[in-house]
Amino acid sequence: MRTFATLIAGLAFGLAACGSSVGSEPSEGVNIGMSVSTQNNPYFLQFRDGAEAAAQNFGVKLTVTDAHNDASQQASQIRGFTNRHMTAIIINPVNSDGIGPAVKAAGQLGIPVISADRTVSGAEVAQTLTSDNLAGGKLGAQELAKQLGGKGEVVVLQGTAGTSASRERSQGFTAGIAAYPHIKVVAKQRADFHRVKGQQAMTSLIQRHPGITGVFAENDEMALGAAQALGPKAGHQVKVVGFDGTPEGIKAVRAGTLSATVAQQPRLLGWQAVDGAIKAARGQIIAKSVAIPVKVATKENAREFWTF
The missing domain is CATH 3.40.50.2300 (Response regulator)
Structure with a gap:
């Protein structure tokens, strides 16, 4: 079992190697709200862990909510982040088609939204991060x-x-x-x-x-x-x-x-979502779409994959 500190070090090294980093500019005062579709799924727990590791590494505040696979509850969470004037919002949509109005409202107030693992329909986001x-x-x-x-x-x-x-x-x-x-x-x-x-x-x-x-x-x-x-x-x-x-x-x-x-690489997905949110909050130009590579795991190569 890897420790949280080891997770941070490993992810930080990997992101630096591929050129994805928020750099040395201070990140104090950055408050990010993140709505996860469900935390009753190991994949999304890994996604959350990667985001929390990045937030700790970059010194930003991350507030995580669980939508319990309820699209209306998630829309309410996004509206809550908007009303609290979060610096940026990360959403892992319950339903790609139903979350658009809440995301659009955040964008109208100048709050950048990062969509992770699933796309958002009917509203523009600062960045969409998905596995391929x-x-x-x-x-x-x-x-x-x-x-x-x-x-x-x-x-x-x-x-x-x-x-x-x-x-x-x-x-x-x-x-x-x-x-x-x-x-x-x-x-x-x-x-x-x-x-x-x-x-x-x-x-x-x-x-x-x-x-x-x-x-x-x-x-x-x-x-x-x-x-x-x-x-x-x-x-x-x-x-x-x-x-x-x-x-x-x-x-x-x-x-x-x-x-x-x-x-997939859910921890890397969570890390990069926070990285993108910080950059977007600073007004930096970021890629509109990022595809995280996938690879087939079989019995022959399964030991190559992390099993926290």
Whole structure:
């Protein structure tokens, strides 16, 4: 288990190496509000941890709220940050389409907004930071096809409707799996990025499609739920590919329960969100869009990935 100080040092070194730093200008007086879609998900806990590490490193105040996957509650949180005249706001949207008015209101008061992991529709933000979900979906399709030897019946567990992450991962997977004519996608079902819902959905899908040989889940939580439903078949008769690279997801890959996961870098995402928020608050020019690279984690290379 890495300490918080080690996390700060490691992330700071990585960001310096790729040229992303707020520099030596003092950051005192910078107050950032951050609304996370949910803290009941290991991926977003890592995102929060990276943001908190950056805030401590740069000497800024970061206020974190949990929207509990409720779009109206998140809109209220953003309005609260706006009314308190925060220096900048970071949002990890519950719903890309529904948060626009609250984000727009913040922008009208000159408060820069950074959107992390998911996009915002209907309002301009200072910067959007996302993993390359399209590429990740395609990589997931290619890895699943490889695990299946290019043939079989697969199902897809989809994330929350209206989120850019689910939409883009689905598009990437669909494009990727189209290259394998002997693999048939027999069903797609939403499980809202939730483990229990993933288990329930998979239980239902097994009954309707007993010939399933592969599963692509748009996050690790749903993949782990699917593996629970599959029991001893998971990773053997039925190959399961997830997305996120959470510590538990990587552990399951190493154990062989999951066949692979498309690994993101949520701590780096959180760190860069704070870095971008500080720069935007200072009036510095920042990139409008930043894609954080993803990589497939398999049993052969799983030890390369952090498992805090």
